[in-house]
Amino acid sequence: MSAAPDTGPALRLEAVWRRFRAGKRIVTALAGISASAARGRVTGLIGPDGAGKTTLMRLIAGLLRADSGRIDVLGIDVAQDPLAVQSRIGYMPQRFGLYEDLSVRENLDLYADLQGVPQEVRAARYAELLHMTGLGTFTARIAGRLSGGMKQKLGLACTLLQPPQLLLLDEPTVGVDPVSRRELWQIIDHLTRDAATTVLFSTAYLDEAERCDAVLLLHDGRLLGSGAPAHFTNEMAGHSFYASAAVGRRHLQERLAAMPEVIDAVIQGSRVRVVTALAAPLDAAALGPQVADFAMTPTPPRFEDSFVARLRKVAASPPPPVGAGTAAAPAPVPAEAVIAVENLTCDFGAFRAVDAVSFSVARGEIFGLLGANGAGKSTTFRMLCGLLPPSHGVLRVAGYDLRNAAAPARRQIGYMAQKFSLYADLSVRQNLRFFSSVYRLAGAQQRTRIDWAVAQFELGEMLDATARDLALGFKQRLALACALMHEPQILFLDEPTSGVDPLARREFWRRINLLAAAGVTVLVTTHFMEEAEYCDRLLIMAQGRVLTAGTPEAIKAAARNAERPDPTMEEAFIAVIEAAATATTVAA
Amino acid sequence: MWRPVFALIRKELLAVLRDTRSRMVLIGPPLIQLLVFGYAATFDLNHVPIAIYNQDHSQASRALVARFAGSPTFTVRDVLGSARRADGLLDSRQVQMLLVIDPRFTRDLLAGRPAPVQLIVDGRNSNTALLIEGYASTILDDFSLAWSAAHGAPKPTAVLDLRTRYNQTLASRWFIVPGIVALLTQVVTLLVVALSVAREREMGTFDQLLVTPLRRIDILLGKGVPGVLIGLFEATVIIMATVLWFHVPLRGGLAPLYFGLLLFVIAVTGIGLAISALSATQQQALLGAFLFMVPSVILSGFATPIANMPGWVQVLTLINPMRYILVVVRGVFLQGAGFSELGSDFWPMALIGFISLAAAGWLFRKRVV
Numbered sequence: 001m002s003a004a005p006d007t008g009p010a011l012r013l014e015a016v017w018r019r020f021r022a023g024k025r026i027v028t029a030l031a032g033i034s035a036s037a038a039r040g041r042v043t044g045l046i047g048p049d050g051a052g053k054t055t056l057m058r059l060i061a062g063l064l065r066a067d068s069g070r071i072d073v074l075g076i077d078v079a080q081d082p083l084a085v086q087s088r089i090g091y092m093p094q095r096f097g098l099y100e101d102l103s104v105r106e107n108l109d110l111y112a113d114l115q116g117v118p119q120e121v122r123a124a125r126y127a128e129l130l131h132m133t134g135l136g137t138f139t140a141r142i143a144g145r146l147s148g149g150m151k152q153k154l155g156l157a158c159t160l161l162q163p164p165q166l167l168l169l170d171e172p173t174v175g176v177d178p179v180s181r182r183e184l185w186q187i188i189d190h191l192t193r194d195a196a197t198t199v200l201f202s203t204a205y206l207d208e209a210e211r212c213d214a215v216l217l218l219h220d221g222r223l224l225g226s227g228a229p230a231h232f233t234n235e236m237a238g239h240s241f242y243a244s245a246a247v248g249r250r251h252l253q254e255r256l257a258a259m260p261e262v263i264d265a266v267i268q269g270s271r272v273r274v275v276t277a278l279a280a281p282l283d284a285a286a287l288g289p290q291v292a293d294f295a296m297t298p299t300p301p302r303f304e305d306s307f308v309a310r311l312r313k314v315a316a317s318p319p320p321p322v323g324a325g326t327a328a329a330p331a332p333v334p335a336e337a338v339i340a341v342e343n344l345t346c347d348f349g350a351f352r353a354v355d356a357v358s359f360s361v362a363r364g365e366i367f368g369l370l371g372a373n374g375a376g377k378s379t380t381f382r383m384l385c386g387l388l389p390p391s392h393g394v395l396r397v398a399g400y401d402l403r404n405a406a407a408p409a410r411r412q413i414g415y416m417a418q419k420f421s422l423y424a425d426l427s428v429r430q431n432l433r434f435f436s437s438v439y440r441l442a443g444a445q446q447r448t449r450i451d452w453a454v455a456q457f458e459l460g461e462m463l464d465a466t467a468r469d470l471a472l473g474f475k476q477r478l479a480l481a482c483a484l485m486h487e488p489q490i491l492f493l494d495e496p497t498s499g500v501d502p503l504a505r506r507e508f509w510r511r512i513n514l515l516a517a518a519g520v521t522v523l524v525t526t527h528f529m530e531e532a533e534y535c536d537r538l539l540i541m542a543q544g545r546v547l548t549a550g551t552p553e554a555i556k557a558a559a560r561n562a563e564r565p566d567p568t569m570e571e572a573f574i575a576v577i578e579a580a581a582t583a584t585t586v587a588a
Numbered sequence: 589m590w591r592p593v594f595a596l597i598r599k600e601l602l603a604v605l606r607d608t609r610s611r612m613v614l615i616g617p618p619l620i621q622l623l624v625f626g627y628a629a630t631f632d633l634n635h636v637p638i639a640i641y642n643q644d645h646s647q648a649s650r651a652l653v654a655r656f657a658g659s660p661t662f663t664v665r666d667v668l669g670s671a672r673r674a675d676g677l678l679d680s681r682q683v684q685m686l687l688v689i690d691p692r693f694t695r696d697l698l699a700g701r702p703a704p705v706q707l708i709v710d711g712r713n714s715n716t717a718l719l720i721e722g723y724a725s726t727i728l729d730d731f732s733l734a735w736s737a738a739h740g741a742p743k744p745t746a747v748l749d750l751r752t753r754y755n756q757t758l759a760s761r762w763f764i765v766p767g768i769v770a771l772l773t774q775v776v777t778l779l780v781v782a783l784s785v786a787r788e789r790e791m792g793t794f795d796q797l798l799v800t801p802l803r804r805i806d807i808l809l810g811k812g813v814p815g816v817l818i819g820l821f822e823a824t825v826i827i828m829a830t831v832l833w834f835h836v837p838l839r840g841g842l843a844p845l846y847f848g849l850l851l852f853v854i855a856v857t858g859i860g861l862a863i864s865a866l867s868a869t870q871q872q873a874l875l876g877a878f879l880f881m882v883p884s885v886i887l888s889g890f891a892t893p894i895a896n897m898p899g900w901v902q903v904l905t906l907i908n909p910m911r912y913i914l915v916v917v918r919g920v921f922l923q924g925a926g927f928s929e930l931g932s933d934f935w936p937m938a939l940i941g942f943i944s945l946a947a948a949g950w951l952f953r954k955r956v957v
Contacts, residue, residue, distance in 0.1 A: 415799040417796050430599070438800045492799075
C-alpha cells in the first residue's frame with residue numbers, strides 16, 4: 001500500500017506555524033517547529049498542557065492546516081494530499097470516540113466497518129488485537145463499564161484495526177493507573193519492534209520521555225530541544241544530588257531553592273533532590289550556620305532535570321520568595337487530628353465506591369490520597385468536603401461533619417477543584433472579589449486580602465483579563481488564591497497540578513509547603529506519582545479500599561528488593577497494587 | 589448577612605453580561621421571534637384563493653361576483669366555464685373555496701324566491717374553513733340586504749347590530765402580540781435559570797460554591813434573583829416593541845402589568861430552578877426546559893381558548909402560570925384592567941411561585957448534599 005519511498009524520516013516538519021483566534025486575542029499554538037521522527041521508532045512529544053501537542057498531532061493528521069511551513073508524513077505533503085496521509089496513519093485523539101453503550105466487540109465491528117476492514121481478515125485481526133490488549137475476556141462487556149486503562153486499550157485496538165504505518169497517540173496515558181500505563185507501553189514497544197510501526201506519542205508526564213527512542217520537547221509552542229532522551233539526561237550529568245541536613249526537609253528545600261546556583265530543589269522522601277547550575281556539589285557554608293550536617297550525594301540525572309534547566313533559561317527571573325497564605329499561628333504542633341475518618345463507606349446502589357476507609361490527619365500535615373481513576377479517592381474526597389453523604393462511618397473535619405455543619409464551619413476550609421474551576425467569564429479581579437465576598441469579607445479587610453492575593457500570586461498584570469484566557473499556570477495560581485481568600489485552616493486540593501509545567505508545579509508546592517509550615521492542614525488527591533513525594537503521609541487506594549498508608553519513604557521502603565534497590569514512587573505504587581491483587585487471588 | 593448573596597447575584601449577572609454571545613442570545617433571538625410571531629401568527633384571513641362557476645350570466649350574479657372579487661379576504665383565482673375542473677382545483681389546493689351560482693339565480697331573485705348559491709369549501713384545515721364560511725356568508729347577507737333595499741322587497745324583521753369591545757377591528761395581532769410578551773419572557777427566564785446551575789455543574793464550579801459558607805437558601809436566591817431580573821428586562825424590551833412597533837394599545841397601567849409579570853417570572857424561576865436541580869448537564873437542563881415549555885404554551889390559551897378544551901385538560905391548565913399571565917397581559921393591554929379585575933389571576937401565580945421555589949429548594953437539598 002505504500003506509494004511513498006520507504007527511506008527518510010516518517011515525519012518531517014519544516015518551520016510549522018499555527019495561530020488561533022480566541023476571542024479578541026491571537027494565540028500562537030506553534031511557533032516555527034522544525035523536527036523529524038525516524039521510521040519504526042517511538043518519538044515522544046513531550047510538554048505541559050497548552051504546549052501545542054494536540055495542535056501538532058492534528059496538523060500531522062491533516063485535520064488542521066498549518067499557517068505556514070511544510071509537513072511531510074511518510075513522504076507525502078499533508079497539505080497537498082491529506083486523504084493519502086489519513087489512509088496510512090492511525091490517530092487516537094485524547095478522548096477516543098468509543099461508543100460507551102456498545103460492547104467491546106460492537107465497538108471493534110463499528111470501527112472495522114468505518115475503516116473498511118475486509119470481513120475475511122477481521123477474525124484474525126480481532127484475535128491479535130484482543131490478545132495484545134488483554135481484552136480477550138471482556139468482548140461482551142459494555143465499553144462504558146471498562147476502567148480508564150481498558151478504555152484506552154480498546155481505543156488503541158480500534159485505531160490499529162487497519163495496521164497503520166504511523167500511529168499518532170495523543171496523551172493516551174492521562175487518567176490511566178500505573179499498571180495499565182505499563183501495559184500500554186508494552187503494546188507500543190511490541191508495535192514498533194514487531195510491526196515496524198512508527199509511533200508519535202504525546203504526554204505531559206516527563207518520566208515517560210525516558211521510554212521513547214527520541215523526544216521532541218515542546219513548551220509554549222516552541223521546540224525546547226529534540227534528540228534521544230539520553231542526550232537530554234547526559235547534559236545534566238554531575239548536576240544532580242541528594243541533599244540532606246539536620247533540619248526539616250521543607251526548610252532545607254526552601255533554603256536550597258532560594259540559592260542562585262540551584263536550578264531545582266524538590267523533596268524526595270526525607271531528602272531533597274538538588275540540581276545545580278555548575279556540575280559540582282554546593283558549598284555547605286553558603287547555606288548558613290543554622291544548617292548542620294549538610295551532605296550531598298550524587299544521583300543519576302533525570303529527563304525532568306534537563307527540562308527544568310531549559311525552562312529556567314526561557315523564564316525571565318527566578319520566582320520571588322513566597323509568603324504563607326494565612327495568618328495562622330506558626331504551629332507548635334500538637335498531634336491533634338484535624339481530619340478524622342473511621343470506617344467511611346459509600347455505596348452507589350449495589351456498587352461500593354468506598355469501603356471502610358479509616359485515617360486521620362494532624363494539623364499542619366500534607367496528606368495525600370493516591371489512586372487510579374475509579375479507586376475511590378475522589379469519592380472519599382467529596383465526602384470529606386461535605387459534597388456527598390457517606391453511607392456509613394464517622395467523619396470529622398475540624399471537629400465538624402461538614403455535611404450537617406452550619407455555614408460558619410465551612411469557613412474553616414478552602415477548596416480547589418479539579419481543573420481549577422473558576423468562573424471563566426469573569427475577570428481575575430471579579431473572581432477574587434466574588435470568592436472573598438462569599439466568605440463574608442468586606443470593606444478594608446476584603447481589600448487587604450485581594451491586595452495580598454494579587455501581590456502573592458503576581459496577578460497584577462492580568463487583573464482585568466478574563467479567567468478563560470489565562471494560561472494554565474495562572475489559572476492554577478488564581479484558583480489557589482481564591483481558595484485562600486478567607487485564610488482557611490484546612491485546604492482541600494483535587495488534582496492540583498495536573499498538566500501544568502514543572503516550574504509552575506514547583507512554585508505551587510512551595511506555597512503549599514509554606515502553608516503547611518504555618519499550620520494549615522492540606523489534603524491532596526492525585527494520580528500523579530511525583531506529587532505524592534511532597535506529602536508527609538499517603539494513603540494508596542484501589543477499588544474503594546485502603547491498600548497501604550504511611551510516609552512516602554516507608555511505602556517506597558516496603559517495595560525495596562534486590563531488583564529495585566531504590567524504587568520510585570510509581571514502582572512502589574505498582575508493587576502495592578500487585579501485592580493486593582495477588583492477595584485477593586490467593587484468598588479466592 | 590446579605591453580602592454573599594449579593595456577590596452571587598452580581599456574579600451571575602456579570603457572567604451573562606460579560607459574554608458577548610449570551611448577551612446576544614438574550615436580545616437577538618427574542619426580537620426575531622417577536623417579529624416572526626407578530627407577522628406570521630395571525631388568524632385573519634387575507635387573499636384566500638377562490639374560484640367561481642357562474643352559470644347565471646346576468647347583472648345580479650355579476651354584482652355578487654364583484655362583491656367577492658372586491659373583498660380583501662378573497663382573491664378570485666379562476667372563473668370556470670364548466671364544472672369539470674372544479675374538483676381538481678380544490679384537490680390541488682389551488683383554491684380553497686368554490687362559489688357556484690345556479691342558472692336560476694336571477695329568475696328566483698326576481699320572483700322573490702330564495703335564490704340558490706352553493707359554497708364548496710376545503711375543510712382540510714377546519715379552522716380556516718369555518719372562517720371562510722363566515723366571511724362568505726357575511727358577503728352573501730350584505731348582498732341580500734342590498735338587493736332587498738334596491739328592489740323594495742320586505743326587510744328582514746330582526747337585524748343584528750354587532751359591536752366589538754377592546755379590539756374594535758378584531759385584529760388578531762392585538763390578541764397575539766401581547767401573548768408573545770408572556771411567551772418570550774417565559775422562554776428566556778426558564779433557559780437562563782435552568783442552564784445556570786447545570787453550567788456550573790459541568791464546569792465544576794458548583795462544588796466550589798457548595799463548600800463555601802453559602803447556605804442552600806443563599807444559593808437558591810443567588811441563582812433565582814438574576815433570573816427574575818433578566819426575565820423582567822426581557823419583558824420590558826418586548827413590551828416596548830409591542831407598543832412602539834406593532835402599535836398595540838397599552839390601555840392599562842404599568843403597575844398591574846409589572847406586578848403580574850413579577851409574579852409570573854418568580855413562578856417560572858422556581859420551575860427553572862427545579863429543572864436545574866434535577867439535571868446534571870446543560871443538555872439535560874435544556875431538554876427539561878423544553879419538556880415543560882411546549883405543554884405550558886399549548887395549555888395556556890396562547891393560541892387556542894382554554895374554554896374549548898375538555899374538562900380534565902382545563903383542570904390541568906390551572907397549574908400553568910402562563911395561563912394567568914396571558915389574562916393579565918391581554919387584560920392590561922386591551923381592556924385597561926387594573927388590580928381589582930386581575931386579583932383572581934395574581935394569587936394563583938403567587939401560589940405556584942411559592943410552591944415551585946419550595947420544591948426547588950427541597951430538590952436542591954436532595955440532589956446536592
